[in-house]
Amino acid sequence: MSRTDRAVAEELDRADPLAAYRDRFVAPEPDLIYLDGNSLGRLPKTTAAVLAEVVSEQWGRGLIRSWEHWIELAQRIGDEIAAGIVEAEPGEVVVSDSTTVNLYKLAVAALDARPGRRVLLCDDDNFPTDSYVFQALAAARDLELRVIPTDLDAGLSTADVIEALDTDVALASFSHVAYRSGAIADLAAVTAAAHDVGALTLWDLSHSGGSIPVPLRSAGVDLAVGCTYKYLCGGPGAPAYLYVRHELQDQLRQPIWGWFGQRDQFAMSGRYDAAPGITSFLVGTPPVLSMLGAREGVRVVADAGLEALRAKGMALTSYLVELADAWLVPLGFRLASPREAERRGSHVTLHHSDAWRICRALIDRRVVPDFRTPDRLRLGPAPLTTSYAEVWDGLDRLRRLVEDGVHESYADSRSRVT
Amino acid sequence: MSRTDRAVAEELDRADPLAAYRDRFVAPEPDLIYLDGNSLGRLPKTTAAVLAEVVSEQWGRGLIRSWEHWIELAQRIGDEIAAGIVEAEPGEVVVSDSTTVNLYKLAVAALDARPGRRVLLCDDDNFPTDSYVFQALAAARDLELRVIPTDLDAGLSTADVIEALDTDVALASFSHVAYRSGAIADLAAVTAAAHDVGALTLWDLSHSGGSIPVPLRSAGVDLAVGCTYKYLCGGPGAPAYLYVRHELQDQLRQPIWGWFGQRDQFAMSGRYDAAPGITSFLVGTPPVLSMLGAREGVRVVADAGLEALRAKGMALTSYLVELADAWLVPLGFRLASPREAERRGSHVTLHHSDAWRICRALIDRRVVPDFRTPDRLRLGPAPLTTSYAEVWDGLDRLRRLVEDGVHESYADSRSRVT
Numbered sequence: 001m002s003r004t005d006r007a008v009a010e011e012l013d014r015a016d017p018l019a020a021y022r023d024r025f026v027a028p029e030p031d032l033i034y035l036d037g038n039s040l041g042r043l044p045k046t047t048a049a050v051l052a053e054v055v056s057e058q059w060g061r062g063l064i065r066s067w068e069h070w071i072e073l074a075q076r077i078g079d080e081i082a083a084g085i086v087e088a089e090p091g092e093v094v095v096s097d098s099t100t101v102n103l104y105k106l107a108v109a110a111l112d113a114r115p116g117r118r119v120l121l122c123d124d125d126n127f128p129t130d131s132y133v134f135q136a137l138a139a140a141r142d143l144e145l146r147v148i149p150t151d152l153d154a155g156l157s158t159a160d161v162i163e164a165l166d167t168d169v170a171l172a173s174f175s176h177v178a179y180r181s182g183a184i185a186d187l188a189a190v191t192a193a194a195h196d197v198g199a200l201t202l203w204d205l206s207h208s209g210g211s212i213p214v215p216l217r218s219a220g221v222d223l224a225v226g227c228t229y230k231y232l233c234g235g236p237g238a239p240a241y242l243y244v245r246h247e248l249q250d251q252l253r254q255p256i257w258g259w260f261g262q263r264d265q266f267a268m269s270g271r272y273d274a275a276p277g278i279t280s281f282l283v284g285t286p287p288v289l290s291m292l293g294a295r296e297g298v299r300v301v302a303d304a305g306l307e308a309l310r311a312k313g314m315a316l317t318s319y320l321v322e323l324a325d326a327w328l329v330p331l332g333f334r335l336a337s338p339r340e341a342e343r344r345g346s347h348v349t350l351h352h353s354d355a356w357r358i359c360r361a362l363i364d365r366r367v368v369p370d371f372r373t374p375d376r377l378r379l380g381p382a383p384l385t386t387s388y389a390e391v392w393d394g395l396d397r398l399r400r401l402v403e404d405g406v407h408e409s410y411a412d413s414r415s416r417v418t
Numbered sequence: 419m420s421r422t423d424r425a426v427a428e429e430l431d432r433a434d435p436l437a438a439y440r441d442r443f444v445a446p447e448p449d450l451i452y453l454d455g456n457s458l459g460r461l462p463k464t465t466a467a468v469l470a471e472v473v474s475e476q477w478g479r480g481l482i483r484s485w486e487h488w489i490e491l492a493q494r495i496g497d498e499i500a501a502g503i504v505e506a507e508p509g510e511v512v513v514s515d516s517t518t519v520n521l522y523k524l525a526v527a528a529l530d531a532r533p534g535r536r537v538l539l540c541d542d543d544n545f546p547t548d549s550y551v552f553q554a555l556a557a558a559r560d561l562e563l564r565v566i567p568t569d570l571d572a573g574l575s576t577a578d579v580i581e582a583l584d585t586d587v588a589l590a591s592f593s594h595v596a597y598r599s600g601a602i603a604d605l606a607a608v609t610a611a612a613h614d615v616g617a618l619t620l621w622d623l624s625h626s627g628g629s630i631p632v633p634l635r636s637a638g639v640d641l642a643v644g645c646t647y648k649y650l651c652g653g654p655g656a657p658a659y660l661y662v663r664h665e666l667q668d669q670l671r672q673p674i675w676g677w678f679g680q681r682d683q684f685a686m687s688g689r690y691d692a693a694p695g696i697t698s699f700l701v702g703t704p705p706v707l708s709m710l711g712a713r714e715g716v717r718v719v720a721d722a723g724l725e726a727l728r729a730k731g732m733a734l735t736s737y738l739v740e741l742a743d744a745w746l747v748p749l750g751f752r753l754a755s756p757r758e759a760e761r762r763g764s765h766v767t768l769h770h771s772d773a774w775r776i777c778r779a780l781i782d783r784r785v786v787p788d789f790r791t792p793d794r795l796r797l798g799p800a801p802l803t804t805s806y807a808e809v810w811d812g813l814d815r816l817r818r819l820v821e822d823g824v825h826e827s828y829a830d831s832r833s834r835v836t
Contacts, residue, residue, distance in 0.1 A: 026478035036482045043478035051473055051707070052466065059654055060444035060461035064454045064786060070654060098702025100676035101519055124688055129677035129702060132690040136675035229703070236477055236488060236706035257554035258518035259547035268791050270542055272550040284516025284547060285647070288654035289469070290705030368482060373686050 004326050009392035012319065018312050018384060021304050025233075025385050033367040033394040037382025038207060038347045041233030047296040054292055070288050074260070075279065077295045081241050084302025085232065086205065086214040086224070092243055094278050095228070095291055099206055099240040102225040103133045105254040105281065106242060107171060110200040110223060111141065113252050114170035121164055121172040121199070123148035123156055127179045130204055134173065144168070153336045153351075155183020155343070162193045169199040176214060176224075177207035177345035180372050181337045182317075184212065184345055188219035195220065200248075206230060209241075210298075211313055211346040211383060213306045216243055223248070231346070231382060232301055234294030242281055249277050258283035304384055313346035313383035320348050320381060320391050327399040336376050347380035354407060358398070361407040367394045422744050427810035430737065436730050436802060439722050443651075443803050451785040451812040455800025456625060456765045459651030465714040472710055488706050492678070493697065495713045499659050502720025503650065504623065504632040504642070510661055512696050513646070513709055517624055517658040520643040521551045523672040523699065524660060525589060528618040528641060529559065531670050532588035539582055539590040539617070541566035541574055545597045548622055552591065562586075571754045571769075573601020573761070580611045587617040594632065594642075595625035595763035598790050599755045600735075602630065602763055606637035613638065618666075624648060627659075628716075629731055629764040629801060631724045634661055641666070649764065649800060650719055652712030660699055667695050676701035722802055731764040731801035738766050738799060738809050745817040754794050765798035772825060776816070779825035785812045 001007055013019055026043040028034050034042065058066040078093035086093065096102060111120070120143050122134050138145035146169070148160050155178045165172065172194040174185055187203065194201045202223040208214055210231030216224060224243040228234035244252060253274065259265050260282040263275045274280040301309070318341045324333060328350065336349040352358055352375060359371040370378040381391050401407060419425055431437055444461040446452050452460065476484035496511035504511065514520060529538070538561050540552050556563035564587070566578050573596045583590065590612040595602050605621065612619045620641040626632055628649030634642060642661040646652035662670060671692065677683055678700040681693045692698035719727070736759045742751060746768060754767040770776055770793060777789040788796040799809050819825060 026474065028481055029479045032481075034481055040477075040482040040485075042481065043473065048470065048473045048478070052470055055461065055466045055469055055653070055711075056444065059458075060466070061447045063446055063450075063452055063460065064458040064788075065781070066654070067458075097515065097519065098676070098704070100678075100702030101515065101674060104674045127677075128680070128686050128688060131688050132675035132677060132680065135690045136673055140673060227703075235473070236484070237703045237709070238707075239705055240702075255554055255558060256519060256522045257550035258516070259545075259550060260518075262546070262550060266791075268546050270546060270549050272553045284518030284658075285645075285655045286516070287657055287705040287708030289656075289711055290708045291655070293473075293707055363483070370482075373684075 004323060006389065006392050009388035012388040016312065016388070018304055018308055019387070021300070021384050022387065024300055031366050033390050033397070035379045035381055035386070035394050036368045036370050037385055038230050038380030039370055040236060041230055041297060041382060042385045044233055044296050044300045047235065047293055050292055050296055051289060054289065073288065073291050074282055074286055077291065077298060078241060078278065080295065080298050080302065085209055085298060085306065086243065087217050088243055089217065089246060091277050092246055093241055094281060095239050095241045095294060096282050096286065097240060099204070099225050099227050100129045100133060102240050102242040103130055103202070103204070105256060106202050106223045106225060106244070107133060107137055107173065108255040109252040110171040110202060111137065114200065117168055117170035119144045119146050119168040119170060121146045121148070121169045123150040123174055125150040125152055125156060125178050125180065126173070126175050127204060127206065130173065130175070153181050154338060155181055156185040156190070158186045158189045158193065161190050165193055165197045165199065167197050169194070169197055171200050171202055173202040173204070175204040175207060177212065179207050180376060180378070181349055182207070182345040182347040183338050184208070184343055187215060187221060191219050191221050208345055210301045212310050217245070221245065228294040228297060232294065233297030235290060235297070238290045238294040239287060244278060244281060249280070254281050256283045260284055260286070301384060309383045314341040316381050316383055316386060316388065316391060317341060317344055317346060317348050319388055320379060320395065323392065323395045324350060327395060331399065331402045346383055347378055349376050349378045351375050352377060357407040357410040357412055358402060360410045361401050362398055365397045365401055367397050422741060424807065424810050427806035430806040434730065434806070436722055436726055437805070439718070439802050440805065442718055449784050451808050451815070453797045453799055453804070453812050454786045454788050455803055456648050456798030457788055458654060459648055459715060459800060460803045462651055462714050462718045465653065465711055468710060468714055469707060472707065491706065491709050492700055492704055495709065495716060496659060496696065498713065498716050498720065503627055503716060503724065504661065505635050506661055507635065507664060509695050510664055511659055512699060513657050513659045513712060514700050514704065515658060517622070517643050517645050518547045518551060520658050520660040521548055521620070521622070523674060524620050524641045524643060524662070525551060525555055525591065526673040527670040528589040528620060529555065532618065535586055535588035537562045537564050537586040537588060539564045539566070539587045541568040541592055543568040543570055543574060543596050543598065544591070544593050545622060545624065548591065548593070571599050572756060573599055574603040574608070576604045576607045576611065579608050583611055583615045583617065585615050587612070587615055589618050589620055591620040591622070593622040593625060595630065597625050598794060598796070599767055600625070600763040600765045601756050602626070602761055605633060605639060609638050626763055628719045630728050639663065646712040646715060650712065651715030653708060653715070656708045656712040656715070657705060662696060662699060667698070672699050674701045678702055678704070719802060727801045732759040734799045734801055734804060734806065734809060735759060735762055735764060735766050737806055738797060738813065741810065741813045742768060745813060749817065749820045764801055765796055767794050767796045769793050770795060775825040775828040775830055776820060778828045779819050780816055783815045783819055785815050
């Protein structure tokens with residue numbers, strides 16, 4: 001039996017200790033191969049039932065009295081994330097707002113805590129919304145935005161960060177897992193280097209949380225934000241989470257003072273008095289339905305466990321790379337992710353000069369990948385919900401499509417966008 | 419027949435042109451009298467079905483491809499609000515974030531547009547979260563926060579605003595309908611007075627939008643925010659909306675630059691380039707499920723029509739005041755809202771020295787009001803969903819409870835909070 005036979009995938013699935021988890025998710029459309037769980041995670045079966053109950057019973061029949069169930073959801077789901085998804089203590093994580101708004105809140109809090117320092121350090125491999133937030137802050141506060149040019153296939157270089165750090169840096173902010181390549185940054189080494197010059201760190205966990213272990217406490221991370229709708233399967237646009245390590249919670253003040261961050265909120269005092277702890281990082285009324293979607297996702301991921309997910313993720317992406325080497329490299333593809341499994345998160349990206357047209361044709365062949373400008377095809381086999389056979393089928397369809405030149409009949413509109 | 423006979427309420431219900439709309443909402447628990455639609459609006463029957471379909475089909479089976487349905491929801495629901503809820507043009511309203519985050523975004527945009535002016539003008543009858551946002555901005559930017567002391571039963575005085583305005587004022591911000599008293603501020607006169615000194619205006623429509631007409635365009639309002647989970651029946655914590663009049667959209671820049679405010683978002687450019695128009699006031703990924711809840715609520719309210727809702731709202735609150743005069747004033751209650759229906763939104767507030775205990779006892783008698791510190795009982799008969807008979811039943815239970823001294827057996831824990 002050749003390593004590229006489908007029987008290998010079937011054998012790997014039989015041996016997969018997480019295989020049963022796929023039954024805990026709603027099946028997508030028939031014959032659909034979903035390799036984009038890193039953009040929008042699949043729907044846990046419990047979520048539809050929980051939301052129906054909350055809508056009909058808690059909202060519809062219980063009405064305003066149901067806020068007793070909802071008033072501390074942000075903190076409670078945060079504690080579930082701290083217990084099962086990232087390495088944090090109770091009271092260090094809350095669910096709140098969007099990733100972007102949280103980046104803004106924490107970045108301002110950090111900059112205010114380092115008055116006199118005029119540099120915000122980041123790299124050009126961060127997610128665009130992170131970069132936009134930092135550009136806004138640099139413009140508004142007349143800061144230097146120091147941008148490390150990162151190898152977009154290899155990911156953040158700790159040596160480059162050390163080189164760029166000095167005592168002018170107030171805040172250093174990077175993605176834990178790069179959204180293009182899936183490369184994992186060295187959380188502990190980068191954080192330690194930032195601390196050596198007295199800077200704070202703000203990490204974006206959107207592409208790591210729920211797919212690889214995130215050692216926030218042991219790495220000494222100061223601040224972090226993350227997304228619940230990718231690997232955490234929380235639903236489209238489900239609210240984000242943020243982390244502030246205990247030691248900083250009373251020193252840092254986020255800039256958007258609102259009634260959900262107020263001590264004794266329903267006393268309706270006219271004067272803002274920040275609630276103690278992580279609650280002061282909340283702002284306005286949270287979107288309850290979307291929050292409860294997030295909770296169901298967090299629970300099923302936490303139940304599977306990050307160690308098991310990490311093992312499966314490394315095996316699954318390694319298998320994908322093996323098939324790509326055998327089938328796709330001869331067709332003009334080139335790996336755009338780290339080759340070593342330990343350096344990769346749970347997605348794999350490939351370069352191809354015709355990536356945009358291939359992506360369109362592949363979706364029409366019922367395989368869902370992601371295109372990333374200008375020439376990247378991103379394949380995200382989420383470890384909780386993707387089988388080895390799905391990876392085989394997806395890459396088999398991709399291989400045959402390119403071999404047959406099917407993509408060449410597609411309009412090339414998007415490939416000119418750079 | 420006495421005016422306080424229940425038969426009067428029944429006759430008013432028979433003549434109510436909006437009566438049929440009550441059937442378009444899910445019934446609350448049996449025998450529950452809901453007088454808190456101004457805090458959390460009731461559940462439209464369509465909402466549960468729409469959410470179930472979106473969860474199971476669009477998310478569960480369509481997965482990432484369903485973003486084609488969701489990507490412009492913020493603008494599309496905004497346009498529905500502009501067409502049916504507030505007086506605005508297409509492209510002047512979007513749904514986004516929480517009310518508090520939107521207040522922050524628009525207040526910063528306004529302050530940045532008036533450099534050199536050092537005063538932010540508000541009053542002490544604004545909702546607490548509005549005040550907290552302004553306190554944060556005054557502290558961060560070293561501004562004077564000039565707070566007009568408003569009569570909390572009578573509402574904002576235009577004369578007081580004119581007195582407080584001068585050419586140091588960058589931004590004047592008030593609630594259109596006061597959250598305690600329900601008093602309506604004079605949108606046009608206050609806005610004109612602010613413009614006379616070159617200041618911008620930011621109105622909070624949370625307690626007016628969906629219950630009374632909001633003449634944003636004809637009053638010349640610059641900026642506004644509003645809530646979708648009160649009179650708009652969008653569901654717990656459903657995202658807020660914001661209004662920026664066309665003429666200002668290219669002059670004003672909100673401070674939280676994010677990928678949903680970016681021109682050609684999925685080109686993933688590293689450099690922020692604000693989208694044209696109202697889209698530049700968006701930030702991060704919106705909570706899709708909660709957004710779709712908001713849309714259903716907006717639709718049913720818009721279908722009823724604001725003119726009809728205003729007529730019903732005035733009649734319903736006038737009826738409530740009439741019963742309160744007859745039954746409750748002799749028991750120590752005193753009106754905490756304007757007596758003239760034209761000066762009131764759709765809720766009525768009463769003072770009573772024992773308001774906290776009465777509120778607790780009333781909830782146990784299956785009537786849901788709101789307590790507002792220190793001595794206010796707030797009654798919100800939402801015009802779309804509340805019958806005259808419910809008002810009669812609610813006030814009847816309230817009257818008998820206080821006559822019998824039932825509340826005196828309740829612990830007085832909260833009444834000491836001031």
